[in-house]
Amino acid sequence: MAKTKGNKPKVENPIDLDTIAFQIRESYKTARANIVYSIIKKGCKKIVFTSSNKSEGKTVTSVNVAIALAQQVNTKVLIIDCDLRRPQLHNALNIDPAPGLTNYLNNECTQEQVIKQTRVANLHAVTYGAVPPNPSELMASSDMKEFVKTIEKEYDFIIFDTPPIGVVVDSIPMIKNSDGVVLIVKHNQTTYPNLKKTINAVTRNGGKILGIIINGVETVKKRKYGYGYGYGYGYGYY
Secondary structure (H helix, E strand, O other): OOOOOOOOOOOOOOOOHHHOOHHHHHHHHHHHHHHHHHOOOOOOEEEEEEEOOOOOOHHHHHHHHHHHHHOOOOOOEEEEEOOOOOOOHHHHHOOOOOOOHHHHHOOOOOHHHHOEEOOOOOEEEEOOOOOOOOHHHHHOOHHHHHHHHHHHHHOOEEEEEOOOOOOOOOOHHHHHOOOEEEEEEEOOOOOHHHHHHHHHHHHHOOOOEEEEEEEOOOOOOEOOOOEOOOOOOOOOOO
């Protein structure tokens, strides 16, 4: 049975959908379009979001892309926090962390209890639940595979927010069973050698790289009108 550690995971600030600048929302919509047209298949599309290292904006990016996908007509989206070492999804969406994925995999709750409605229509989320001592084993377990196989019947897209593949191997089982991988890099932080290692790790494990989203890019100021957007998330595709 998974045990909760004494200290709660460090969390980021919740995403405030109402304060995100127009050009940033459009950037996420551009990412959405590229993802949609990169995966041509019927049924649920399963997409992994990962990065080279921590603190590169992986969770906030995966959440915003999930929101953009859910805003399409008749599109049901589920986002799952698979980063069981440094979970952030519950804080980004301002929802309770438990019951969550680890609780379900340990038979402590039902599927209905673990899937939470967010304040975004057509977007559901599965939080982490509790920080386990064996995250790699849980991600690679037959119970996790069966869980995904069951819930994919109900959704058009499943987004997996996984740990940095350059740090731990927890994301590899999800990569192997996904339809595509989106890599997150941070401007002036992610190095080319680390990115190359990440790309090699993904492809070596059978992952299809859909693209790269670059965070932390300074937006262009509109000097004519005397203002600019400083949210700090730009968009780049690989």
